[in-house]
Amino acid sequence: MYELLTGPMLWLSFTIFFIGCIVRLVMYFKGLSWQMDRVAYKEHMSYGAKGAARSIFFWLIPFGTRSWRVNPFFTIVFFVFHVGLILTPIFLLSHNILLKERWGFSLWTMSETTADLLTIGVIVAALFMVLRRIALPEVRFLTDAYDYLVLLIATAPFITGFMAFHLVPDYNFWLILHIICGEIMLIAIPFTKLSHFVLFFASRAQLGMDYGIKRGGMKGRSFPW
Amino acid sequence: MPEGTLCNKLTVDTKEHLDSLLADKSGKVYYKEMNDLEVNQKALWGIIQKTFRSRFKTWLEICAHCGLCAESCFHYTANNGDPKQVPSYKIQSTLGEIVRRKGKVDNDFMQHCMDVAFAQCSCCTRCGIYCPFGIDMGIMFSYLRGLLFSQGFTPWEMKIGTGMHRIYHAQMDITTEDWVDTCEWMAEEYEEDWPGLKIPVDVESADIMYTVNAREPKHYPEDLAEAAILFHLAGENWTVPSEGWEETSLAMFAGDWAACKMQVETVYDAMERLKPKRMVVTECGHAYRATVLEGPYWAGRKSGQTPVESIHYVEWVAEALRTGKLKIDPSKKIKEPVTYQDSCNYVRNGGLGHFAREIMSYVAEDFREMTPTKEHNYCCGGGGGLNGIGRYREQRNIGMKVKRDQILDTGAKLVISPCHNCWDAIRDMEEIYHMGIRWTFLKPLLISMVEVPEHLKPEE
Numbered sequence: 154m155y156e157l158l159t160g161p162m163l164w165l166s167f168t169i170f171f172i173g174c175i176v177r178l179v180m181y182f183k184g185l186s187w188q189m190d191r192v193a194y195k196e197h198m199s200y201g202a203k204g205a206a207r208s209i210f211f212w213l214i215p216f217g218t219r220s221w222r223v224n225p226f227f228t229i230v231f232f233v234f235h236v237g238l239i240l241t242p243i244f245l246l247s248h249n250i251l252l253k254e255r256w257g258f259s260l261w262t263m264s265e266t267t268a269d270l271l272t273i274g275v276i277v278a279a280l281f282m283v284l285r286r287i288a289l290p291e292v293r294f295l296t297d298a299y300d301y302l303v304l305l306i307a308t309a310p311f312i313t314g315f316m317a318f319h320l321v322p323d324y325n326f327w328l329i330l331h332i333i334c335g336e337i338m339l340i341a342i343p344f345t346k347l348s349h350f351v352l353f354f355a356s357r358a359q360l361g362m363d364y365g366i367k368r369g370g371m372k373g374r375s376f377p378w
Numbered sequence: 379m380p381e382g383t384l385c386n387k388l389t390v391d392t393k394e395h396l397d398s399l400l401a402d403k404s405g406k407v408y409y410k411e412m413n414d415l416e417v418n419q420k421a422l423w424g425i426i427q428k429t430f431r432s433r434f435k436t437w438l439e440i441c442a443h444c445g446l447c448a449e450s451c452f453h454y455t456a457n458n459g460d461p462k463q464v465p466s467y468k469i470q471s472t473l474g475e476i477v478r479r480k481g482k483v484d485n486d487f488m489q490h491c492m493d494v495a496f497a498q499c500s501c502c503t504r505c506g507i508y509c510p511f512g513i514d515m516g517i518m519f520s521y522l523r524g525l526l527f528s529q530g531f532t533p534w535e536m537k538i539g540t541g542m543h544r545i546y547h548a549q550m551d552i553t554t555e556d557w558v559d560t561c562e563w564m565a566e567e568y569e570e571d572w573p574g575l576k577i578p579v580d581v582e583s584a585d586i587m588y589t590v591n592a593r594e595p596k597h598y599p600e601d602l603a604e605a606a607i608l609f610h611l612a613g614e615n616w617t618v619p620s621e622g623w624e625e626t627s628l629a630m631f632a633g634d635w636a637a638c639k640m641q642v643e644t645v646y647d648a649m650e651r652l653k654p655k656r657m658v659v660t661e662c663g664h665a666y667r668a669t670v671l672e673g674p675y676w677a678g679r680k681s682g683q684t685p686v687e688s689i690h691y692v693e694w695v696a697e698a699l700r701t702g703k704l705k706i707d708p709s710k711k712i713k714e715p716v717t718y719q720d721s722c723n724y725v726r727n728g729g730l731g732h733f734a735r736e737i738m739s740y741v742a743e744d745f746r747e748m749t750p751t752k753e754h755n756y757c758c759g760g761g762g763g764l765n766g767i768g769r770y771r772e773q774r775n776i777g778m779k780v781k782r783d784q785i786l787d788t789g790a791k792l793v794i795s796p797c798h799n800c801w802d803a804i805r806d807m808e809e810i811y812h813m814g815i816r817w818t819f820l821k822p823l824l825i826s827m828v829e830v831p832e833h834l835k836p837e838e
C-alpha cells in the first residue's frame with residue numbers, strides 16, 4: 154500500500170497537479186482579451202508588468218493592503234493558514250527524505266518543532282475559518298458546503314500528518330491516510346476552487362495590469378492597494 | 379416572441395421611437411410591458427459564450443466566499459449589513475446564476491437581475507480593491523447590464539438615454555445648432571464682464587479642444603461660460619467642436635455597447651477633424667471614464683488611448699495653477715473647512731486623486747480629507763446611473779447615508795465636487811437629510827478666487 158501510494162500514485166498526483174496548474178494558467182492568460190477586458194495589455198507591457206507585480210506583492214504581505222489592515226483578525230488567520238499550508242509540505246524533513254529516496258534529490262528542511270508549530274497553526278487557523286464562517290452573518294450567508302469541502306481537503310493532510318507523527322500506536326493507519334489526503338489535495342487543486350493556488354496570481358496580475366495601464370497607472374501614481 | 383411597443387429588445391434609433399418613450403410618464407407602460415417581455419434564452423447564451431471570458435469565469439469560480447468585500451460596498455453598510463448586499467452574493471446570485479443556467483432564465487429572474495444591477499450596484503468598483511483575488515463586481519455588473527440591455531431589460535430612463543445618444547449623439551436632445559447657439563449666447567452674455575471673451579467653435583489645431591456634459595448646455599449654460607472665462611484668463615488657445623462635444627455616456631450605464639462606440643467616435647472624429655494638441659474634459663466623472671478610459675476600447679483602438687491626449691478638468695486646473703497661468707488671490711482662499719468628493723470614475727478608476735489634492739493646496743486653507751479617501755473613497759451614492767432612475771429612488775436615498783456620514787465627519791460645510799453625478803447626489807442628499815452643507819464645482823469657485831490680469835479687466 155505504502156509503496157503504491159508513494160510510488161505510482163505520487164507520480165500521478167504530482168503530474169495531474171503540475172499539468173493541471175499549468176493548463177489553468179495558460180487557459181487564463183489565453184482567455185484575456187484586450188478589447189473585451191478593455192485593457193491594452195500588449196501595448197503597455199511595462200506599465201502592465203509593474204501594475205501586476207505591485208498588485209501581487211502588496212497582497213502577499215500581511216497588512217500590506219488596506220483590506221488586510223481593516224480586517225486584522227482575518228489577515229492573521231489567513232496568513233498563518235496559507236504560510237503553513239505552503240511551507241510545511243515543501244520543507245518537512247520526512248517529505249525530503251522520501252524525495253531523496255524516490256527522486257534522488259532533496260531541499261532545505263525545517264526543524265521538527267517549526268513543522269509542528271506551522272501544522273498546529275494551519276489546523277487552528279482552519280478552525281477559526283470555520284468559526285468565522287458560522288459566526289459572521291455576511292460570511293455565513295455566502296458559505297455553502299463546497300466551501301467547507303475545500304477547506305477540509307486543504308486541511309486534512311495536516312490533521313492526518315500531525316496524528317501520524319504524534320500518535321505512534323496507529324502510525325501506519327494515519328500515515329496512509331495522510332498520504333491519501335495529500336494526494337487528494339494535489340489532484341483537487343486544478344479542478345476546484347483550490348485552483349486559486351495559481352489563479353490568485355493570475356487574477357491579481359490581471360487587475361494589477363488593469364490599474365497599471367488603464368485605471369490611472371499611467372497618470373504618475375501607482376495604485377495604493 | 380411577445381414584445382411591448384415601448385419595452386422591447388429594439389434599440390431606439392428614431393425620434394418617433396424616442397418620443398413615444400418620453401411620452402410614457404415615469405415609464406408606467408414601459409415597466410408594465412416589461413412583465414411580459416420574453417427572454418430569448420438562446421440569444422442570451424450566445425452572447426455569453428462569445429463574451430464571457432477567462433477573467434470573469436475565474437472571478438466567479440474562485441470566489442472563496444470570504445466576505446471581505448462586504449464592508450467595501452456602501453450599499454451593504456447603508457443597509458445595516460444586510461447579507462443580500464454583499465457584493466459577492468449580488469453577483470453570484472445574478473450573473474453567476476445566468477451563467478450556471480446557461481442563459482435559461484425567465485422574465486422574473488431578468489427583472490430581478492436588473493433591479494440588483496442598477497439599485498444595488500453603482501459599478502463603483504470599490505469591492506474589487508478589497509477582494510484578495512481582485513474580483514471586481516463593478517466590472518461584472520456593468521457586463522451584466524449589457525446582457526440585460528440586449529434582452530430589453532433596462533430601466534426606462536436608461537433606454538431613453540441610449541436613444542438620445544443614438545439620435546443626438548448626446549445624452550439629451552441637443553442638436554448641433556442648439557449647442558453652437560448656446561456657445562454664442564454664453565459668450566455674448568458674459569463678454570461685457572470679461573472683455574474679449576470668446577467661445578471659439580471648430581478652430582483647427584488649437585492647444586485645447588474642450589468637451590462637456592450635455593447637462594451643461596441644457597441646464598447650466600453658465601458652466602460653459604465659466605469654462606470660457608477660465609481658459610480666457612489662463613490665456614489658452616482653445617476651441618469646442620460643433621459636433622463631438624459630448625463626453626458622457628448613459629449608454630455605458632445601460633450597457634448599450636454599440637451606442638457607446640457611436641458616441642465616443644463622434645468625439646474622436648472631432649479630434650481627427652480639428653487636430654487639437656489636447657482634449658480637456660469638463661468636471662464630470664463618468665464622462666471622462668467613458669470617453670477617455672473605456673472609449674478607445676469600444677472604438678477598437680488597440681493603444682487604449684484617445685486619438686489625442688485627453689485630460690480631465692482637474693488635471694488642467696492643477697497644471698494651470700502650477701504653471702501660474704491661473705493665480706489665486708491669497709486673500710480669497712477658502713478659509714472655512716472644506717472637503718473634496720473623489721469621483722470613483724476619475725479617482726479610483728482614473729488615478730487623478732493627486733491632481734485634486736494639488737488644487738486644494740492652492741485654494742483651501744483648511745482642507746479636510748474624507749475617511750477613507752482618494753482611491754478608497756466611497757461612491758457618492760448616485761453613481762452608475764442610479765441618480766437618474768425613478769424606480770430605484772428609495773434605494774439610492776438609503777445608499778447615500780454612507781456619503782452623508784463621511785461628509786459630516788469631516789466637519790466641513792463646503793464640499794467641492796467636480797463631477798456632475800456626485801454633485802447631484804450631494805444636492806439631493808442635502809434635500810433629504812438636511813445636513814446644512816453647500817457644494818460646488820471647481821469653476822465658479824476658481825472664478826471667485828482667481829487674480830484677473832489688468833488687461834483682462836472690464837473698463838470701468
Ligand code: SF4
Nearest residue numbers: 441442444445447509
Ligand atoms: S472578497 Fe472576493 S473572494 Fe471574498 S467573498 Fe468577496 S468576491 Fe469572494
Ligand code: SF4
Nearest residue numbers: 451499500503505516
Ligand atoms: S462596485 Fe461598488 S456598488 Fe457595486 S458591489 Fe462593488 S462596492 Fe458595491
